[in-house]
Amino acid sequence: MDAGVVAAALEEARFDARQASRYEDLADDLRGPAELAEWERIAALLAAAPAGTVYDPDVDDVVQAELAADAAAAAREAELHEAVRIAARANHLQVLRDLGTLDQAEPAEGDEAARDELTRRTGGYVQADVDAWLAHALAAHRGHYRDPAARHAAAGLLTPPVLAHAALLGELLRLVPGADVGELAFAARLAATEPEAVDALAALLTRALTPGSWA
Structure with a gap:
């Protein structure tokens, strides 16, 4: 103007x-x-x-400061909303744990953050049952893990033991498709103590089960 x-x-x-x-x-x-x-x-x-x-409003310091303040307020509101959502999901997962029905639940987007929230509430104690549930879901591509993008994102959201557990489970289920979850409980114990070794084992199984990979 x-x-x-x-x-x-x-x-x-x-x-x-x-x-x-x-x-x-x-x-x-x-x-x-x-x-x-x-x-x-x-x-x-x-x-x-x-x-x-x-x-030009683009070079008006007052306008730009107001826009920045509005953006910051919107970001704070979004963070608060997300924190409330994560807390509610963590509460729901806790109820499922108490009822013994967690394994029947379908994982949803943001459950990695809900897992972290449960761990925070217990002062850093590892949520072994929740970790196992997430690893099984990741290995079997259940819930939101059906989406390859969600599985890729999980690599930056879950701990190395959970990721190693999921990787080993995925290959073991390829090797023995009808294996029961209880039969594979050892995978969680191995991953909890030696996640790097379990990753190496999973990679070796991947090569063994993939035709032509040894060529």
Whole structure:
């Protein structure tokens, strides 16, 4: 906007303010005075600038500061909403644990964070049953782990023992498709103590079970 456009907008805002002052029901309306003050500020900026300067909100420090404040407030609100959602999901998983039905639940997006929340609540104690549930789900591609992107993301969200457990389970289930979960309980114990060795074993099994991989 050039100075002429700003001057016209300022005059219109002043006219609206004079009109509003005549009506009692509009006396408490803060939008009009705020709009007038903003146009006065912009007009003052152009008056102090070299002749021919146009107003650009992208280089207006006040506007940019307001936008940054709005973005920060929105981010804080989103973080709070996500924290509430994670806490609610952690509560739900805890109920399923108490009922002994966790293994029947389908994992959902964000359960990695719910797992961390449960661990935080217990002062860092490893949630062995939740870890095993997530590892089984990851290995079997259950729930949101059906999506390859979710499985890829899990590599940065789950602990090395859980990932190693899932990797070994996946190869063992390929080797013995009908194996019962109870028969593979040893995989969790191995992964908890030697996750790097379990990763190496899973990689070796992958090569053994993939035709042509030894060529």
